[in-house]
Amino acid sequence: MYYKRLIEKDIELKLRTSGAVVVAGPKFCGKTTTCMLYQKSFVKLNTKQTITMARMSPKWALEGEKPRLIDEWQKAPDLWNQIKDDLDFDYQFGKFILTGSSTPADKTEVHHSGAGRIAPVKMRPMSLWESQESKGTVSLIELFDEKSDYPWDLNSEISLEDIAFLICRGGWPISVRAPKDIAVEITKNYYNGLFVFEDCENERFRNKKPEVLKMILKSYARHISTEAAISTIIADVRQSNERTMDPKTFDDYMEALKDLYVIEDLPAWNPNIRSKTIIRSTPTRHFIDTSIACRALGVSPNDLMNDLESFGLFFEDFAVRDLSIYANAIGGTVTHYRDNTGLECDAVVHLEDGRWGAIEIKLGGDELIEHGAQSLKNLRDKITSISEERAPSFLMVLTAVGGAYRREDGVYVAPINLLKP
Secondary structure: OOOOOOHHHHHHHHHHHOOEEEEEOOOOOOHHHHHOOOOOEEEEOOOHHHHHHHHHOHHHHHOOOOOEEEEOHHHOOHHHHHHHHHHHHOOOOOOEEEEEOOOOOOHHHOOOOOOOOEEEEEOOOOOOOOOOOOOOOEEHHHHHOOOOOOOOEOOOOOOHHHHHHHHHHOOOHHHHOOOHHHHHHHHHHHHHHOOOOOOOOOHHHHOOOHHHHHHHHHHHHHOOOOOOOHHHHHHHHHHHHOOOOOHHHHHHHHHHHHHOOOEOOEOEOOOOEOOOOOEOOOOEOOEOOHHHHHHHHOOOHHHHHOOHHHHHHHHHHHHHHHHHHHHHHOOEEEEEEEEOOOOEEEEEEEEOOOOEEEEEEEOOOHHHHHHHHHHHHHHHHHHHHHEOOOOOOEEEEEEOOOOEEEOOOOOEEEEHHHEEO
16 A cells, blocks of 8 residues: 655656656655656666666666666766766756665765756655544644634544554554554664665765664664754763763764764754844754654653653654654745743744744643743744744644644644644
């Protein structure tokens, strides 16, 4: 069974407006399956023979009816240059589709940025809307359009235990399709497979020690959804594992994790402030999928239920994953806000036309919702009074459980399993 992906519209648009599209993202997020919908011929660089042939004769991999799909193109990096030359000679829209689950083994072999010829598309694991686990009662774009008929939904079908399971399972298609009793185990297998580099064609990864990558991920997971400084994470690695870790080594391993699309920090929002308020620029530490953080720490659904404080941080990461997917689908981006007065906002969704909405992420419950709503109103009042930003299109408290409704103060409340783009 194929689950329709929101990224499809982005791929279709890029194929109509660019000579080639490169779809990048973590392993097993569904890149190849989705891109196969658009190809008329393909080659998969998944065997030593095909990789060797593509490296010896890159033009061979380009031959075939167009659009031509080249899966895991980064295993023969010169393909990038050959596609650029091909498009320089005979530019046509939608000639090539490339997929990749890491950056090239040798970045020096890529001699051109691809600008104007090769359009990038980032693919993430599945959101709840894509895995058909969100009813889609609340539409993000309709909130921006400020429609007055906000839905009311008691949403009594889902529990906190259900959300804990979804967080630990993740949005990997192979896990989503699996029976519930083995889905988390399948995600465990995926996590363990991330660090098997013995036969990897990428020398940079072969030189990385899996145990060190796992140590760094553990420390990163312990600081999930926080603005922890890199120095803090390095110190945590040293203290937790009783080993040295210099900043250069840490940076090298972090680059590998980014190249594998495992971590995805949320950048800070910097509105044009007309005051002495200092906006903090530290990104919030996040993962491409929260299940990776769960596996790094050995966290189960029961563990989350027994530690609600940690559950809240993991849920924030989970919500940022879905918000990033939904924002991308409507042409937007997600950032976070924090200033030197302690005022903060978990997620700020921006559209290209300048509209923005602010979202606080809470597990649920009247007290947490009230705290989140008050923080959002403080942010709105401050931003509109000391900056040139327009007023927000909406303020929302995004919860794990509970109903969807509009408060008397105008703040929306929506559980994550009712949200869609």
